[in-house]
Amino acid sequence: MKARTAATIALAGMLASIAALSADYLVMRYRTPGDERILAELQKQGQEDSSKAKLLDAEHKRITDAKLARRARTEWLAWALIACSAAFVAMAKKVAGEPVAPALPKPVAADVRLRWGAGAVLGDPADLSAVDEIVAREGRGAEAAIPILQAIQAHYGFLPDAALQRVCERTDITAGQIAGTSSFYVRFRQTPVGKHFVRVCHGTACHVSGARQITEELRRSLGIGEGADTDEGRLFTVEEVACLGCCSLAPVLMVDDQTVGKLTPGAARDALQSIEPKERA
Numbered sequence: 001m002k003a004r005t006a007a008t009i010a011l012a013g014m015l016a017s018i019a020a021l022s023a024d025y026l027v028m029r030y031r032t033p034g035d036e037r038i039l040a041e042l043q044k045q046g047q048e049d050s051s052k053a054k055l056l057d058a059e060h061k062r063i064t065d066a067k068l069a070r071r072a073r074t075e076w077l078a079w080a081l082i083a084c085s086a087a088f089v090a091m092a093k094k095v096a097g098e099p100v101a102p103a104l105p106k107p108v109a110a111d112v113r114l115r116w117g118a119g120a121v122l123g124d125p126a127d128l129s130a131v132d133e134i135v136a137r138e139g140r141g142a143e144a145a146i147p148i149l150q151a152i153q154a155h156y157g158f159l160p161d162a163a164l165q166r167v168c169e170r171t172d173i174t175a176g177q178i179a180g181t182s183s184f185y186v187r188f189r190q191t192p193v194g195k196h197f198v199r200v201c202h203g204t205a206c207h208v209s210g211a212r213q214i215t216e217e218l219r220r221s222l223g224i225g226e227g228a229d230t231d232e233g234r235l236f237t238v239e240e241v242a243c244l245g246c247c248s249l250a251p252v253l254m255v256d257d258q259t260v261g262k263l264t265p266g267a268a269r270d271a272l273q274s275i276e277p278k279e280r281a
């Protein structure tokens, strides 16, 4: 059972125990004066009529039995409350230590891509002042881990080691929590990105029109090795994406915020080479 579910069950147990104890207490407060009145009345009648003694004994027995039952119930509920409280505290600690949330509030890469429009400038990984600003804005608790990592990635384009270390120094987030979160979500990048972001559409229309060959040609011409997505000069990062929404132009790619369609592998290579010389100048 997950810690979050167990904590919820324990909390429900705590609330139910408290509700039952409160209800028992209120019933006792309501009934006691009435019981005492009945006993006093029967005692008075017993002094005048000895036949009422039996009634008095029966009433005594009923009230005593009810008290004993209530005491046993109270003990049982108190133990249940203690057990549920202990379980809740233990599970809450576990939940607070969990490094990941079930889902990202929004796609991390989308933030990065938006910043990669024409003229966008990514932060210098050697300058950590942005990390301090991000921590001041997002908070220092474990719950701020994802927003902080998202903001760092949006600023630098990836998660620099020095920036992550700074987060550990400035927050209550441990290195283990950061490592767990950043490795869980594939959109968090551990390596730097290129200056330009190339998205090759691999949606159905583009796939049947040769998207695979286009990607392979771009990777080959840029010298991007197996397992990498960015060329050595960090000019281009090439990524395969789902439908870009202009299937009639298939096969399609986007360089930063510009769309190029009806491509061949050679035309795709030329599109990047038309940018590359300017960058190398």
Ligand code: FES
Pocket (backbone or CB within 6 Å): 201, 202, 203, 204, 205, 206, 207, 242, 243, 244, 245, 246, 247, 248, 250, 251, 252
């Ligand atoms: S499948 Fe490529 S744009 Fe739709």
